[in-house]
Amino acid sequence: MTLVNASPRRKELVRIAARLFVEEGFDRTTVRMLSQAMGIKSGSLFHHFSDKQAILRAVIETGMQHALTLARGSLAEAGCSPEVRLDALARAHLETLLTERNAHVVALYEWRRLDDASRDHLIHLRDAYESLWQKVVDEALEAGLIHGDRLLVRRFLLGALNWTVRWYDPAGPRSPQALAGELLAMLTGRALAAAQTETR
Template structure:
């Protein structure tokens, strides 16, 4: 087995695996299918990954790690107002959902297939990401930008955003930027975003 977790070959294989997992689902994707997609025989696969589970974990880790990095970066770059920060988070979320789409779909649909060990490790990553969201939502609440229960609002917003993987078409006219704008206009009535929307109608 490959001891270096971050070999470039392994990264490429992880990317291909993500694609197959989305197409077929984790359970229906056989190691033989994975190997064929990678251009090797099924036995060779276990040189790179200890077992099939580890491939799943690698896919999800990759996606979550990227989301976390992107969100942190977006928060550093954006302005300091609550609206700016909320918008930056929504936009970053949608962008990672788009660029790492396969990995995130796998994370959303196949999370329960992880063994307890991998799940514990990845839960920490996910919690770190959600903590960013809750902090930004807290700011927006303190600022009076939005109203309601902290817990409920953050979950409603995450739900609305994550659901986009089911219907969003990257080829369509709407950009992630636009979606972020519309979402915030929907929940924060007295913003510039909302004014823009209401005058458009």
Template sequence: MTTTKKAAPPSERRADLIRLAAELFAEKGFQATSVREIAKAAGILSGSLYHHFDSKESIGDEILREFIDDVLGAYREAVAGTDSPRVAIERMVRSSTAALSRHRAALTMLQNDWAYISTLPRFAYLRTATREIERTWISQLERGKQSGVFRADLDARLTYRLLRDILWIPTSWKQGRGKSWSTDEIVNGLLRLLFVGISTP
């Protein structure tokens, strides 16, 4: 008696296609990846892909929306749950690292293809979201200055850009000889550097 392997449920199949596409977009670039390549990686015909998505842009949209919604949701929660700028900043650092570890492919897409993706009307929300992210960081840094928690001469915009560029990189640094720092160790190290510094009291 032979058995036929059941096809994956539509929602599961769709999620699998998104995952495969995200990997290709991260590896080759969003603009350079074709629908045919995505279909080939999934083991289906190009036409079959259109049963799930109307275009390559719709796949990219799902990948990036989930990422941005995750980041923004965590930031809003971090700010709403405390009156302390320092606590809010710490929560944002930790939530950023957690979100980026869940959405590495989406982050790579944004880093490598921002110049192209940001020009597409379908992705106009990305500029709105990045402006909100920047405002959230800068407002907390400015609140800290005004309350005396942070230095009065702190350049909030520059500090945000420095933190953003540190956070938006893969957190899988190697120490050497097969050892690597854990995500928590990296985050704790960044927070110590940010709030304590490297100079002795």
């Protein structure tokens, strides 16, 4: 069962809530602020959501489902090469940050605000996403593409990618694809080795 309703109106309300939670923080965002931004009366808000906690739950679920769908699709097209699969997953993660940035930021910074029931419902999505990453990291380790502790490698990778929401400028000189390539080059040293070969 999913907590996210497919209605276009509800999706729009979730997008507005995600923006407000990023701008103001979950605790400082009031029901009145949400209803004003959504263009509805405070009482009408509860026709769509039972309470503010349900809105937070819907925002985080939206971001997590989007990330999982994008990652699975990218891996399905990536083939069997560990290097290509790692690059595809990094690109998908960065694309998620751009296309569902607010929901992703809320998931990163407001997860602790979820109540126990919401967290228990959503944790399977988080675990599924981390499992995808762990599988691809394990493939890269087994191929000798990268080295290190498997759990730490996954955490470092996701931490570095998630932090791009703080500094990445979509209008800047590097595309998400270029950023993913830079990350892979730093992990494997392959781009550096190729550059050194070309200069000899």
